[in-house]
Amino acid sequence: DAGVTQSPTHLIKTRGxxxxxxxxxxxxxxxxxxxxxxxGQGPQFIFQYYEKEERGRGNFPDRFSARQFPNYSSELNVNxxxxxxxxxxxxASSQDRRFYNEQFFGPGTRLTVL
Amino acid sequence: SQELEQSPQSLIVQEGKNLTxxxxxxxxxxxxxxxxxxxxxxxxxxxxxxxxxxxxxxEKITAKLDEKKQQSSLxxxxxxxxxxxxxxxxxxxxxxxxxxxxxxTRLKVLA
Numbered sequence: 001d002a003g004v005t006q007s008p009t010h011l012i013k014t015r016g017x018x019x020x021x022x023x024x025x026x027x028x029x030x031x032x033x034x035x036x037x038x039x040g041q042g043p044q045f046i047f048q049y050y051e052k053e054e055r056g057r058g059n060f061p062d063r064f065s066a067r068q069f070p071n072y073s074s075e076l077n078v079n080x081x082x083x084x085x086x087x088x089x090x091x092a093s094s095q096d097r098r099f100y101n102e103q104f105f106g107p108g109t110r111l112t113v114l
Numbered sequence: 115s116q117e118l119e120q121s122p123q124s125l126i127v128q129e130g131k132n133l134t135x136x137x138x139x140x141x142x143x144x145x146x147x148x149x150x151x152x153x154x155x156x157x158x159x160x161x162x163x164x165x166x167x168x169x170x171x172x173e174k175i176t177a178k179l180d181e182k183k184q185q186s187s188l189x190x191x192x193x194x195x196x197x198x199x200x201x202x203x204x205x206x207x208x209x210x211x212x213x214x215x216x217x218x219t220r221l222k223v224l225a
Contacts, residue, residue, distance in 0.1 A: 004156075033213060042118075042202055042215035043157070056212050090156060101206070102147070103213070105156040 002026070004093050004106035012112045013081050021076040021109045025093030031055075032074040033103065034066055035090040043090055049074055050096070078111075086113045117141065118203055118216035126222045127193050135188045135219045137203030143183045145206040151218075152199045160188075160201075193223045 005024045013019050025032050031050040035043035045058040049068035068074045072093075078085055088110050092103040119138045127133050137146070145164055149157040161170045163179035163186060170177050174191045190197055203216040 035215075040218075042218045045212050045214065048213070058212060088154060092157075101145075102159055102162055103204075104159065105149075107156040108154075110154065 004091055004104050006089075006091050006106040006109050008109060009107065010110045010112075012114065014114050015081055015083060017081050018077065018079045019081060019111060021078075021089050021091075021111070023074045023076070023091030023093075023106060025072050025074070025091075026104055029093035029095050029104070030072055031094045031096060031101075032068055032072065033092045033094075034074070034076045035092065036060070036085075037088040037090055037108070039087070046076070081113045083113050086111060117214050118205060120201075120203060120216040120219050122219060123217065124220040124222075126224065129194060129223055129225050130192055133190050133193055133221070135201050135221075137186045137188070137216050139184045139205065141184070143179070143186070143205045146179055146183075146186045147204040148177050148186070148188050149202045149204060150199050151202060157202065190221075193221075195223045195225050197221060198223045 004026055007022045023032055033048040034046040036046055037043040046060050046064055047066045048056040052068045063079045066076045088108045090108045091106045094101045094103045117140055121136045147162050148160040150160055151157045161177045163177055166181040166183045168179045176189045179186045198221055201219045205214055
């Protein structure tokens with residue numbers, strides 16, 4: 001079985017542009033979470049989606065939005081990009097949203113904002 | 115404020131040496147996870163601890179969760195260059211559907 005996949009792997013944008021990142025979960029996983037990891041820090045939680053509904057949101061501005069599709073894949077959208085949005089964006093999937101749930105991470109999308 | 119603090123922030127050890135990484139929470143943990151990350155890549159799940167006093171081992175890595183469920187340690191025995199990377203602890207925040215990570219510990223193993 002394929003693991004979590006993310007696209008694109010790398011992306012370069014300029015300030016003010018918008019970006020869409022994509023994630024395909026492991027087959028059978030219904031929950032997808034997004035994280036932002038700035039260089040030298042641990043991942044910061046952005047969103048969690050379960051069964052196409054937002055179940056959790058981290059402390060990120062409204063410029064960040066996401067959605068989950070019927071096939072459980074997900075998109076993360078960031079509008080009006082700032083230099084500070086440059087980071088590794090990680091997607092993780094899990095089977096459901098019960099506690100003590102192991103998450104499987106994708107390789108990430110490296111976003112550079114110039 | 116960072117809810118999961120890891121120490122040390124970085125560690126350089128000679129191959130064959132033992133080492134310990136700590137993860138401390140200001141609140142009781144409900145599910146503590148350890149991950150390994152190679153620089154700039156995704157996270158690899160290592161172990162999950164649920165109960166106070168629980169201890170798990172996989173190959174040369176042992177993780178423990180204290181009785182109060184506020185501190186966890188990751189111990190590597192006879193380290194190898196393949197152990198190099200960033201070690202992250204993570205935890206579920208009960209009732210919030212949020213998942214938090216520690217600050218990370220960068221491990222380098224010298225051959």
